[in-house]
Amino acid sequence: MMQHLEFEKGKRIIVISDIHGDLSSLQELLAKVNYSEYNDYLIFLGDLIEKGKENLETLHYIMTLKSRNERVFVTKGNCDRILENVMDNDANIPETLKYLSFNGLSIFHEMAKNVGTSIETAEDLKYVLSYLKDEKLFIDSLPTALITDDFVFVHAGIRDLDNENDTKYHLTARHYYESGIDLGKYVVVGHFPVCNYSEQIICNNPIIDLDKKIISIDGGNRVKMGGQLNALIIENNNDSYSFTYRSVVNLEKRLFKPFQQGNESTCKIVKWPNLEVYMQEKKENTSLVLNHRNELMEVRNELLKQERGKWYLITDYTDHYFTLTAPKIGYIIYENDDEALVSIDGKHGWVRK
Secondary structure (H helix, E strand, O other), X not given: OEXXXXXXXXXXXXXXXXXXXXXXXXXXXXHHOOOOOOOEEEEEOOOOOOOOOOHHHHHHHHHHHHHHOOOEEEXXXXXXXXXXXXXXXXXXXXXHHHHHHHOOOOHHHHHHHHOOOOOOOHHHHHHHHXXXXXXXXXXXXXXXXXXXXXXXXXXXXXXXXOOOOOHHHHHHOOOHHHOOOOOOOEEEXXXXXXXXXXXOOOEOOOEEEOOOOEEEOOOEOOOOOOOEEEEEEEEEEOOEEEEEEEEEOOOOEEEEOOEOOOOOOOOOEEOOOOOEEEEEEEOOOEEEEEOOOOOEEEEEHHHEEEEOOEEEEOOOEEOOEOOEXXXXXXXXXXXXXXXXXXXXXXXXXXXXX
């Protein structure tokens, strides 16, 4: 289902995607952008739940926002469909139980705790589902895309403005920014973390490409180590649009001193889906590995794992060192006695402590 809208000119449009059950970051972000329910349109681009610690609270918060304000709109994300997938088809119960056995951060576990039980069997799951009917009805009612004269807002991607039934693509398209699709409107998407497009320095900031008319805003919140929750802010000035963004990083904040030995022009990265590396030399604290481009990198052993004889990074990784000309606020992703991997202005890199 696609919903066609008309927005009043002169009001801001604030777009947030991929919250993944992180209510505290969402509330902090809404405060940071000075969201006004009287003066702003607010759009949530799906993946409201799963992976975070506050899935049920996040969904209830957004349901309340939407119920009391006609300028709040929500599209469905692939993670949000977990409720309908299991509640509409008992055949999906075994797979859902398997998912819940290794994923403790789920709306199902949260509701189970609320009603004084845990989920071990199919009967347990069915009992918990009986308390999630209102939440499912809300998610069932959501469109997969919002369309205005100048914009399309969709979770993952869209190929055809007239195809109401292209739901799977709307919810699961990957690499949409590189798709080459031009619909004559600005298309705002989430779903695929923007750092997956990084070629040298890992960056979680929205990609705003006015030539392609594609804006990708998923900052990897609750999905990537060092991810962030982004809000795209669209302002309409005399029939032209301006785009800015604000972000929240849910990590320890610290002030770092100036550092002059950066390597911005020579740094290398390992990123999903190419997290496999090839061990060259394993030392006490670090290892020399080759990445998928056959580039030699030195990585911290704590960030490596071995599975079935192969070595992998546990997350996207960079050997980028920041050049800091003045003290700068950063967010700690990982640290040891001498150095810290941090997020500064949406970018990842190392600093000396």
